[in-house]
Amino acid sequence: MIRIYNTLTRQKEVFQSITAGEINMYVCGPTVYNYIHIGNARSAVAFDVVRRYLEYKGYNVRYVSNFTDVDDKIIKRAQDEGVSEIEIANKYATAFNDDTLPLNIKPATIRSRATEVIPDIITFVSDLIDKGYAYESDGDVYFRAKKFEGYGILAHQDLSEMEKNAAGRLDDVELKRKEDPIDFAVWKASRNTTEISWQSPWGMGRPGWHIECSVMAQKYLADTIDIHGGGIDLAFPHHTNEIAQSEARTGAKFVNYWMHNGFVNVNNIKMSKSLGNFTTIHDLLTIYPDPMAIRYLLATTQYRHPINYNDDTLKQAQVELDRIRTAYRNLYFSLNSGKEFTDEKLELQVKKYVQDFEIAMDDDFNTQNALAAIFGLVSLANDYVDHNDIAKKSAQKLADKLAKLMSIFGVKELLEEQVLTAQQTQLLSDRVEARKNHDFELADHIRNELNQLGIIVEDSPQGQRWHNK
RNA sequence: GGUAAUAUGGCCAAGUGGUAAGGCAACGGUCUGCAAAACCGUGAUCGCCGGUUCGACUCCGGUUAUUACCUCCA
Numbered sequence: 001m002i003r004i005y006n007t008l009t010r011q012k013e014v015f016q017s018i019t020a021g022e023i024n025m026y027v028c029g030p031t032v033y034n035y036i037h038i039g040n041a042r043s044a045v046a047f048d049v050v051r052r053y054l055e056y057k058g059y060n061v062r063y064v065s066n067f068t069d070v071d072d073k074i075i076k077r078a079q080d081e082g083v084s085e086i087e088i089a090n091k092y093a094t095a096f097n098d099d100t101l102p103l104n105i106k107p108a109t110i111r112s113r114a115t116e117v118i119p120d121i122i123t124f125v126s127d128l129i130d131k132g133y134a135y136e137s138d139g140d141v142y143f144r145a146k147k148f149e150g151y152g153i154l155a156h157q158d159l160s161e162m163e164k165n166a167a168g169r170l171d172d173v174e175l176k177r178k179e180d181p182i183d184f185a186v187w188k189a190s191r192n193t194t195e196i197s198w199q200s201p202w203g204m205g206r207p208g209w210h211i212e213c214s215v216m217a218q219k220y221l222a223d224t225i226d227i228h229g230g231g232i233d234l235a236f237p238h239h240t241n242e243i244a245q246s247e248a249r250t251g252a253k254f255v256n257y258w259m260h261n262g263f264v265n266v267n268n269i270k271m272s273k274s275l276g277n278f279t280t281i282h283d284l285l286t287i288y289p290d291p292m293a294i295r296y297l298l299a300t301t302q303y304r305h306p307i308n309y310n311d312d313t314l315k316q317a318q319v320e321l322d323r324i325r326t327a328y329r330n331l332y333f334s335l336n337s338g339k340e341f342t343d344e345k346l347e348l349q350v351k352k353y354v355q356d357f358e359i360a361m362d363d364d365f366n367t368q369n370a371l372a373a374i375f376g377l378v379s380l381a382n383d384y385v386d387h388n389d390i391a392k393k394s395a396q397k398l399a400d401k402l403a404k405l406m407s408i409f410g411v412k413e414l415l416e417e418q419v420l421t422a423q424q425t426q427l428l429s430d431r432v433e434a435r436k437n438h439d440f441e442l443a444d445h446i447r448n449e450l451n452q453l454g455i456i457v458e459d460s461p462q463g464q465r466w467h468n469k
Numbered sequence: 470g471g472u473a474a475u476a477u478g479g480c481c482a483a484g485u486g487g488u489a490a491g492g493c494a495a496c497g498g499u500c501u502g503c504a505a506a507a508c509c510g511u512g513a514u515c516g517c518c519g520g521u522u523c524g525a526c527u528c529c530g531g532u533u534a535u536u537a538c539c540u541c542c543a
């Protein structure tokens with residue numbers, strides 16, 4: 001039984017999918033006007049972990065996400081660089097794919113671009129107008145927020161406060177176009193001829209920011225979907241507006257479980273593009289050699305909690321991950337001298353930790369408690385490696401479970417491929433020989449030599465083992 | 470101003486009524502020809518004040534600090 005914290009109700013609820021064994025999930029993707037930063041990646045990783053766990057539990061997850069490839073920031077960027085909006089969008093959409101690949105983020109079942117669903121958007125907006133939920137004004141189309149009962153509930157915003165705030169912020173032209181300051185644009189008129197635009201019943205224009213997600217969720221999933229995810233900052237206005245327009249159109253509940261991830265902070269301040277205090281994944285990948293450590297850091301913090309990102313936290317993640325890898329590698333090595341018998345006690349302990357892992361993840365994806373179970377397996381492995389008799393099959397099960405559970409965090413390749421040169425192979429066997437002859441001076445000399453060649457040598461109860469530096 | 474969230478050992482971080490998981494770091498020890506890896510052991514009364522209770526980190530009230538949202542934002 002999985003329980004999920006629903007932002008809408010502000011409590012953990014027992015998860016029940018609409019269709020048994022199937023999950024429709026929508027996660028808001030990035031606006032492709034720049035490289036994604038660690039915060040964007042955190043969101044993608046958080047929901048990737050959710051998805052992987054749900055799949056692990058046997059669900060068939062249909063995961064839809066978007067690229068916002070038309071909006072003010074893209075238009076501005078295009079104008080600044082003197083290229084088309086499409087070029088900007090293509091460049092950074094490609095970069096998104098390039099950057100998320102090393103982080104082992106599974107591709108969405110469907111990833112659609114706003115510009116691919118323009119006809120659907122126009123139909124959607126027309127329907128809203130037909131139903132009286134939206135109105136055209138000077139080429140723009142606005143949604144009548146107050147007409148939708150329960151507007152603002154998701155973010156627990158007070159309507160009159162919002163009205164007051166909005167009225168103070170908007171300029172006279174905008175106020176004049178809107179019936180009410182809190183109304184939001186579902187379609188924006190082109191005010192000049194140079195920016196990207198489409199023909200519509202209301203003249204040339206482009207979609208408002210929120211509409212694409214509502215359209216895609218309905219088009220590729222259903223009127224009512226199981227899970228909708230995104231950063232906590234999207235609760236208002238983005239998701240608030242999605243709910244209003246989606247439910248206004250279909251009359252059906254839009255989303256059963258709203259999930260929002262916490263931020264990545266730098267010195268306890270939110271990392272954001274507008275504040276400029278961000279590190280892009282693109283840059284980080286060029287200076288940091290181990291993408292799995294980045295993945296580990298992002299995946300092992302519970303998704304609703306903030307992650308304080310800095311060199312120290314990344315380093316700590318690296319150390320923890322290396323400890324898991326070392327245990328896995330040493331256990332794997334010990335299999336070589338394993339024997340054909342079953343260690344029931346070991347298998348029982350493994351089972352227990354796997355169970356602990358699932359109990360933790362079932363509880364709103366409590367990755368920290370799940371991690372504690374993983375370290376239980378690590379301790380088990382480390383302890384077992386010192387045994388004289390290795391039950392090969394049982395130890396193999398332990399290794400497999402460790403890798404399997406780590407893969408839910410999206411951390412793969414616990415064991416890196418090890419290829420030796422002829423010289424290294426010779427040195428290793430020379431060292432075994434030297435130790436056999438108690439020529440420790442020579443053995444230590446060879447160990448140093450191998451170290452310089454990038455090979456670490458260790459002596460274990462099962463003999464000499466080695467790994468890459 | 471409004472609405473929320475967070476505050477646990479040096480660091481990261483679990484824990485929602487019965488005397489505080491796990492990881493990292495540190496220190497001591499064991500194993501080892503030496504090392505490495507590993508193993509064993511050692512530390513916090515939970516921002517502050519008050520209340521409820523036989524008993525609170527856990528509930529209630531207040532207070533302080535930090536952060537976020539209130540139409541750029543994962």
